[in-house]
Amino acid sequence: MPNAFGVERTEKDGVVLLALDGYLDAHTAPQFEKAIQEEHTAGRNRIAVDCQKLTYISSAGLGVFMSFIEEIRAAGGDIKLAGVVPKVYQVFEVLGFPALFDMVSTVDDAMSHFAQGIGTPE
């Protein structure tokens, strides 16, 4: 069934990397929410979300990014989105995400933005 979804977690240079795979909708969003919540609760607020294998997102998934971004930035961190494919990017675009989130091409770009403090609004 095409509602398979997975989150794979790794950590590198003080940045948590969450790689999303599959369909992020109202059914699977709680799984992503839990993953972000765990990092935030543990005080790990530098989060890069690898979206290369994310094939679908609905407002429930977008809502997870939105509900955490302010707290995570207030704690000195950020959620950066890397490698969103064009088909999925159009959904982020409709709602104006690129103005609010640091959306980069690759995970390496996200890592270097963290290292240089780029992309986090004041």
Add this chain to the structure above:
Amino acid sequence: MAEMEKTFALHVPSSTENLAMIRDFVSKLGEMAGMDEREVMKLGLAVDEACANVIEHAYGMDHSKEVKIRALLDADKIEIVIVDNGQSFNPGGVRQLNLEELVAQRKNGGLGLRLIKSIMDDVHYQIVPGEKNELRMVKRLKR
């Protein structure tokens, strides 16, 4: 020669687990209508958002209820009708906050409706309180 109208229907238990099946159903129709991959995904998204609203809000996650989707396909358009007999909501009462306001309030309410309106050409709610809620939306086909 005018193409015949074709009607399709899908009834599924009211559970978010079935959103994938709903998207599949709608995507197949989009493909039949000759939409490209991006258009197919957007059509599926609009219907996913509408059905997720029914499952979560109208039916309050009650799996014993049923979400009914009817689709009508002709040469010019795809019309999708989603009917439920759960709790009514007033679509006019959903104030369209901008993204910053939503983030500040830690809310994502209204985002689904905004996506639906940005994707579909016509969106029309018919609410008969205590009886049914009907969302009718149309996507015109590019020819």
